[in-house]
Amino acid sequence: MDVKLKFKLYRMSVWCGVVVVIANTLAFSVFGHLSPPVSPSDNAQQVADFLTEHRTGILWAVVTMGVFAPFFYPFAVITSLQMRRIEGGWGLLSMIQLTTAVVAPTGWVYPLAVLATAAYRPHRSPELMQLLSDQFWLTYVGVAVIFVINVAVIGLSALIDRRPEPVFPRWFGWLNLVLAAAFFPGVFVYVATDGPFAWDGLFTVLIPSIAFVVWKIAMIVVLLRAVKSEEREVLGQQTAVPAAA
Template identity: 30%
Template sequence: MNKSIAASAWSGMIAMMFMFGAIISWQIFPPPSPSLPMAEWAAHFTENRTGVFVGSVLMCIGSSLFFPFFGGFYGCLKVAEGKHTPLTYGMMMIVPFGFLPLFLVMICFVTAAYRPEMSTEMTAALADAGMFLLVIPGFIGLAQWVVTGIIILRDVNPQPIFPRWLGYANIWVGILAAPGSFIPFFKTGPFAWNGVFAFWVPVFTFGMLLTAVLWAMLRAAKHPAMQQDQS
């Protein structure tokens, strides 16, 4: 077994736990309505300061643990793509750009809660920015998962590194993530930041996909090509 790939997979599983804990601690699961009165939305952060701070630390730890996970995932994709790996290198550039908003979410929420004497308008604006950053990178997800799906489907190995169904799953999750980018146009309905298409469908499909990828990476750690690559 390629122990580095296996360790990377477990890193991703731990990261998911930390990030889910952050969202629970922030008390934004389920997310509040964008049409919530400004004073009530601002009070959500000033009255839950400790939860916001704890959640931000959890998010920082969780998102950091995703980097070793994606490092292992890159290793698998590179072997799948073969000698020349432009798509894998493309994905390597997309992922850090996609995770940057998570750090900015943390900063926005912490800043909103840090000074309770701050004006309601400023607190609400920072909280809005945090929610936008959390949901709006839908097209980044589209690019990331579609590219990943293509790599998996075009695997050059006689015995593929990942099962083909995982490639199709990546593409579909990427497509389903795209509606999140349209949230600035809506305060109610399925495309608002708490809507079915902008939030719930992407969150649950993303969670299921990551679980599938973790399983597939543990399986890939035993693949003969990964052992050869390790030596």
């Protein structure tokens, strides 16, 4: 493949992360009115009323994420390709990152599809609508714990990099470890019905949501830098070979 085309595709893959952030914000906050979350203490009729009122937005939220969530895959692959440079080839960290990252689109689209099922027929029993709503929130918030490993291995790769020009800066490594810890409390939504560990709580939704935005912005910045540095290395090697000959 032509080198310029290759790195153009790399940069496009990084910018796919921006597409995902915009789509995620539109789907969950604008279309679906799911931010902030409904309260776990709402009764069946309150949940049914919410789903009925926002039915159209919720259905379009699923459509939006169904179209744009797959853009996360190029973003995940370019992340692993840069980690591969650190490991000198495909290794444990780059493969863990890639295999855990593939869960992300499903972790957004599948829970939303469950909520769309609840809203799809507005005259359904309120109790059934509440059941499906519960499944949405427990799955959507609870599955975030998977990204603890995903984000942590990215941070670890930055900290173990011994290249003269590191792929990722060391501050980025520490930031990822902190953000990984911020995603962990989401798993406690399964045992909490109120307070900071419920699905609308401080430690399960608010802090992880902020952490996700910070992580995504930081990832985009450092990945663009990493792709640029790799391009310089490759072009430098191509220049050096004819000169040596």
